[in-house]
Amino acid sequence: MNRLEFMKQLARLLDDLPREEKIEVLKYYNGYFDDAGAENEAEIIAQLGSPEKVAAEVKAGMEDAFASEEPVKYQEEERQERQERQERQESSENVEPEMAPEFAPKPVQVSDRKKKKNGWKPLLIAVLFILTFRLWFGLAAGLFGLAMGLIGLLVGLVGAVVGCVINGVVMLVTAPLTGMLSLAIGIFLIGLLLLVGLLVGLVFGKLIPFVINGIRKLICGVGDAVGGIWEGFTGRG
Numbered sequence: 001m002n003r004l005e006f007m008k009q010l011a012r013l014l015d016d017l018p019r020e021e022k023i024e025v026l027k028y029y030n031g032y033f034d035d036a037g038a039e040n041e042a043e044i045i046a047q048l049g050s051p052e053k054v055a056a057e058v059k060a061g062m063e064d065a066f067a068s069e070e071p072v073k074y075q076e077e078e079r080q081e082r083q084e085r086q087e088r089q090e091s092s093e094n095v096e097p098e099m100a101p102e103f104a105p106k107p108v109q110v111s112d113r114k115k116k117k118n119g120w121k122p123l124l125i126a127v128l129f130i131l132t133f134r135l136w137f138g139l140a141a142g143l144f145g146l147a148m149g150l151i152g153l154l155v156g157l158v159g160a161v162v163g164c165v166i167n168g169v170v171m172l173v174t175a176p177l178t179g180m181l182s183l184a185i186g187i188f189l190i191g192l193l194l195l196v197g198l199l200v201g202l203v204f205g206k207l208i209p210f211v212i213n214g215i216r217k218l219i220c221g222v223g224d225a226v227g228g229i230w231e232g233f234t235g236r237g
Helices: 003-013 019-036 038-049 053-096 111-130 132-172 174-236
Strands: none
Touching: 003 019, 003 038, 003 053, 019 038, 019 053, 111 132, 132 174
16 A cells, blocks of 8 residues: 555545545645655655555544533633623612612702792893893994994995906006006005905894893893892882
C-alpha cells in the first residue's frame, strides 16, 4: 500500500464525520507524510497501521473530546442561567412598591382667603388702567406716530432712490456729469434708506414691545402694591 491508497481509504472511512473535521484530519496526515518525505513513505504507513485503525483512533479521540467538553458547556449554561435569575431578582427588589392610597400626596387646595386675594387684583388693575388711560393713550399715540413717520420716510426714500437712479441712467447719455451726480445721490439715498429701515425694524421689533411690556408690568406692580395696602388697612383679603 502506498500513500495515495492509504489516504483514499482513510478519507472513505471518515465520511461519517463532519466535513470540516474530516478535512482537518486528512490535512494533518498529509502533512505527516510530507514531513517524512517520499523515501520514508512505507515506514510511515507501517508506524500508523491500517487506515481502519487510524480512522478508529480519530473517532475515539473525538468522542473523548466531546465527552470532556460537555460538562464544561453544561456548567457554563447553568452559571449564566443562575446569573440571569439573580439579576431579575435584584431588579424586582429595586422597584418601589406603589404608594398606598391613604399615604398618597393629596392635591393642594387653594384656601378661600387666597381666592379672595386673587379676586382683588384684576379689579385694581382695571381701575388703575382707567385712571391713567390718558397717559398710556398719549404714549401709545406717540409711538404710533413715530412708527408711521418712519414708515412714511422709508417710502419717500424708496421713491427718491428710484427717481435718482432712473434719472441718472437717462442723463448719462445727454449730460454725463449730471447723470453721474444723480447716481451718486441715489447711492447716498440707498445708504440712508438702509439706515431708516434698520431704525424701523428696531422700533417695531424692540421699542414698541418693550414699552408695552413695561406698561403691563408697571400696572401689575402698582395693582399688587395697592392691593397689599388695602389688605393691611382692612385686615382681610
